[in-house]
Amino acid sequence: MESPRILALPVGQLQSNCYLISDPQTRQTVIIDPGDSADYIERIISDNHLLPEQIFATHGHFDHIMAATELKLAYNIPFLINCRDRFLVNNMASSANHFIGIDPGPPPEINSCLDREKNIKIGSHKFNIIKTPGHTPGSICLYNKNHKILLTGDTLFADGGIGRTDFSYSSQEEIIRSLEMIFTLPDEIIIHPGHGRSSTVGEEKKNHLF
Structure with a gap:
């Protein structure tokens, strides 16, 4: 496909x-x-x-x-x-x-x-919805395993960046858990962030040593 x-x-x-x-x-x-x-x-x-x-x-x-x-x-x-x-x-x-x-x-x-949806469809392609709270309570990522695509919004950027957590509704603990979940995905997954250039899960793992 x-x-x-x-x-x-x-x-x-x-x-x-x-x-x-x-x-x-x-x-x-x-x-x-x-x-x-x-x-x-x-x-x-x-x-x-x-x-x-x-x-x-x-x-x-x-x-x-x-x-x-x-x-x-x-x-x-x-x-x-x-x-x-x-x-x-x-x-x-x-x-x-x-x-x-x-x-x-x-x-x-x-x-x-x-909130309760598990995936979205774009034509014949399915993207899983991954809840990644932290930057905001309702932050999500969209993941297509077959084609190695991950849209991360403002949860994760290239070059070690992550979304701000200094807002009253944000949570540093939650974004760390969200990042840890993202980093269980294969290294070759391509990250398409909410700002800046694309990257890969493997590259960003090197920038985030929890």
Whole structure:
């Protein structure tokens, strides 16, 4: 089976990675972490003849969801997130104003919660949902074992980076447990993080000696 196609689009002032993951055969696509620049994302979707079906967020921070409302309307598709982060979605506008001084408009309506879901499908490809709390209570990763793909959101970055845990709702203990779980995966798994370049599980193990 042909590997899912992954397009990484750094967007917004904080250069969050929005991912367009598609089935090359059917062009069925999910939009992951549309943090900003809806017009740009729509143009890439059009240029590549993709067919968006759903929007997912790895967590609820504003820089991963600010374009979700516009994209929901453009394609008439649902927005899904682990609803432990609902409070962050609801606070999107105030957070964006506080951190980067903009008004992004209303937050996206959550159409379905990922709290109890085990996987998502993108065409013929299945991605397992891995709960990785710590940076936020509802942080998740998306994992496709067959094609060695792991989307880590802001839980794990390349070059030894991890998500902030100095927010009142964050937990250093939980993110360490989440990282320990990620590091049980095979070394060759490719990490696609919420910011910055890709890496591998094996490479990041070397950077995190617990």
